[in-house]
Ligand SMILES: Nc1ncnc2c1ncn2[C@@H]1O[C@H](COP(=O)(O)OP(=O)(O)OP(=O)(O)O)[C@@H](O)[C@H]1O
């Protein structure tokens with residue numbers, strides 16, 4: 001018989017991961033090793049409610065790249081639950097599903113300062129803000145909203161690499177190197193499969 005989960009705090013970093021890059025991984029590793037979180041799970045969103053209609057690599061391909069990126073890291077996990085949930089992916093629905101699967105875990109939402117400003121417009125935002133700790137990291141160019149409106153938000157000065165998945169995709173399209181911008185195994189797979197060309 002399998003053992004029940006021990007209790008632990010798990011940070012959730014949501015994204016399209018189209019593709020996952022070193023910026024995501026540096027951030028996730030920082031939260032997993034330098035805060036009170038035991039692990040960080042990178043949750044692949046098939047479709048962000050605010051990015052409907054965006055052109056994406058297939059769900060399975062983005063998940064496979066993410067798995068390659070974290071396979072050797074015991075603190076990080078590629079989480080695929082949203083691929084099995086209704087779309088678009090509402091964070092509250094994902095949370096409820098994760099809590100059902102892992103009743104002893106305490107989930108913490110990791111989000112950029114840019115996303116915090118939009119949080120009040122998310123589905124069931126009042127529940128998210130009431131039930132969860134929010135660890136907020138700065139994003140270049142984003143102004144932090146007044147934290148009085150977010151009593152459970154805590155700002156964590158995590159290191160940020162000034163790259164984005166958009167930049168990686170554009171680099172591939174124009175034949176530029178993506179070495180070090182993504183893990184070697186991810187680079188290899190992207191080039192072998194000719195993704196984003
Ligand atoms: N360079 C970075 N450093 C730290 N966090 C990042 C960085 N890039 C993205 N993030 C964060 O990771 C989360 C998931 O990112 P997402 O998959 O949307 O990647 P992205 O690089 O911003 O993608 P795109 O350029 O396609 O919009 C976002 O909420 C964002 O705040």
Ligand SMILES: O=C(O)c1ccc[n+]([C@@H]2O[C@H](COP(=O)([O-])O)[C@@H](O)[C@H]2O)c1
Pocket residue numbers: 014015016045048049050051089090091092115121122123
């Ligand atoms: O639940 C919602 O209503 C909701 C609305 C917008 C965004 N989100 C979450 O925030 C993540 C980042 O959003 P975005 O639009 O910046 O890609 C996205 O992957 C979702 O998990 C969630």
